[in-house]
Amino acid sequence: MKKKKLIIGFSIYFGVLILIYLGMTLYFQDRFLPGSVINNVDYSSKTVAEVESDIANEMQDYSLTLIERGNVKEVITGSEINFSYSSDGSVEQIKDEQRPFLWLPAYVMPHTYEMQPNGIFDETLLREKMNSLSCMQDEQMVQPKDAHIANNGNGLEIVEAEPGTVIDKEKFEQALFDAIRTGQKELNLEESGCYIDPGFTADMEDLTKKRDALKKYENVSVQYTIDNEPLLLDTNTIVQWLDIDENYQVTVNREKVREYMRELGKKYDTWQTVGDFVTSYGETIQVPRVGYGWSLDEETETEELIKIIEEGQPVERIPAYIKEANGTREDDIGDTYVEISYNEQHMWFYKDGELLVSTGIVSGNPNKGMASPTGVFEIQGKERDATLVGEDYRTPVAYWMPFDGAVGIHDATWQPAFGGDLYLTVGSHGCINTPIDLAGIIFENIEVGTAVVCY
Numbered sequence: 001m002k003k004k005k006l007i008i009g010f011s012i013y014f015g016v017l018i019l020i021y022l023g024m025t026l027y028f029q030d031r032f033l034p035g036s037v038i039n040n041v042d043y044s045s046k047t048v049a050e051v052e053s054d055i056a057n058e059m060q061d062y063s064l065t066l067i068e069r070g071n072v073k074e075v076i077t078g079s080e081i082n083f084s085y086s087s088d089g090s091v092e093q094i095k096d097e098q099r100p101f102l103w104l105p106a107y108v109m110p111h112t113y114e115m116q117p118n119g120i121f122d123e124t125l126l127r128e129k130m131n132s133l134s135c136m137q138d139e140q141m142v143q144p145k146d147a148h149i150a151n152n153g154n155g156l157e158i159v160e161a162e163p164g165t166v167i168d169k170e171k172f173e174q175a176l177f178d179a180i181r182t183g184q185k186e187l188n189l190e191e192s193g194c195y196i197d198p199g200f201t202a203d204m205e206d207l208t209k210k211r212d213a214l215k216k217y218e219n220v221s222v223q224y225t226i227d228n229e230p231l232l233l234d235t236n237t238i239v240q241w242l243d244i245d246e247n248y249q250v251t252v253n254r255e256k257v258r259e260y261m262r263e264l265g266k267k268y269d270t271w272q273t274v275g276d277f278v279t280s281y282g283e284t285i286q287v288p289r290v291g292y293g294w295s296l297d298e299e300t301e302t303e304e305l306i307k308i309i310e311e312g313q314p315v316e317r318i319p320a321y322i323k324e325a326n327g328t329r330e331d332d333i334g335d336t337y338v339e340i341s342y343n344e345q346h347m348w349f350y351k352d353g354e355l356l357v358s359t360g361i362v363s364g365n366p367n368k369g370m371a372s373p374t375g376v377f378e379i380q381g382k383e384r385d386a387t388l389v390g391e392d393y394r395t396p397v398a399y400w401m402p403f404d405g406a407v408g409i410h411d412a413t414w415q416p417a418f419g420g421d422l423y424l425t426v427g428s429h430g431c432i433n434t435p436i437d438l439a440g441i442i443f444e445n446i447e448v449g450t451a452v453v454c455y
Helices: 002-027 048-061 090-097 100-106 123-132 169-181 204-213 235-239 254-268 298-311 436-445
Strands: 036-038 063-068 072-077 111-113 148-151 156-159 186-188 221-226 229-233 242-244 250-252 274-278 284-288 314-317 321-323 337-341 346-351 354-360 375-378 383-389 394-404 407-411 432-434 451-454
Touching: 002 100, 036 090, 048 090, 063 169, 123 169, 169 186, 250 298, 254 298, 284 375, 298 314, 346 436, 354 436, 375 394, 394 436, 407 436, 432 436
Parallel strands: 036 111, 063 186, 221 314, 337 451, 407 432
Antiparallel strands: 063 072, 148 156, 221 229, 242 250, 274 284, 337 346, 346 354, 375 451, 383 394, 394 407
16 A cells, blocks of 8 residues: 555656646747857847847947957947847747757756847948048048068168058948948958958069069169259169069160159140249239240150169269250249230340330231230241241341241331331231331340240
């Protein structure tokens, strides 16, 4: 009887245990098992809805920290982009993978899960925020530099590539959207490939051979004097113009040297440009340098520079010019020049800044298509007792000073007067008719190459 009671007692005990186990199994049908840790948070016995509510509350304070090169950090907050949590079924999927009847072993064998919460946000606001970031401003970006060879003052050395901080905007936008969409807290721009890297990093063996090949040129430089000012063409610039073939033979890249001379011409030439001129009336006007001004002899200088580079030594040089002016590039006309105003029918001649001649003139007749030319020219020659020959005339003059081909300054004893509107009726074929005595003064004091400003 006693044994029977014992059996019945054990049966009831185990039956109760089974009922409890089954009850707990039913309990965990819609709840996470004990020891369920999601993203470092213990969600034991929580329902899917409770977990998602907790995640949503946590993500109300969401922010993304951008880690940039140089250990610079910027932050985008969820409120700036209308960020919120959106369930994508990840929490429920974790719950579905659990077996409720294993609730007891779960107490001693906890499960850890990682998931990326799904975020939704205003894409327009995010793009606006992205474009306002400091790292996206052009003035903040440092251009990457390839590994190269340069002279640091102690001879040619290999300079490692510099990564810079230029953002690849397309890659950055993609990485940024993905990070926020999945609720990441940090985005490392370098690790995410958001920077534009140098095109060439150091292949030390190759660069060492190239450096050795360039040793001959490590001292080459040109100290130019242009407009009485020094201009140094240094080794580091010149090295960029040297081509090295597969056998490490060095040649000068002619086109790169020519391009340098073109740029010098653009910077310093005044010939065939438009520049300021202050008239005798004190007015500043714009006058084209048609036949006058500075013009670098780019072809000659290209060949000379190539020779200098090939010799590999530092030199000083004043460039050759096709055309030279009398003044500086800021004031190429100088203080000795002829000024002619067609509207006023007047001419002035200044020598060394002093007014030597001021006279009325008769210029070309525009009514007959013979208007005198405008622009800045130069005296091309001087001739005493010349004869001017045209299609329908042969005219002797005492003083002849051409400045634009067949157009020049000369005396005109046949003119009844000078100045006023005479040029509209008895105007010349284009020349500047001048009283003979004043033409003589100009002739005796002017030199070939003097500027003639016509407006």
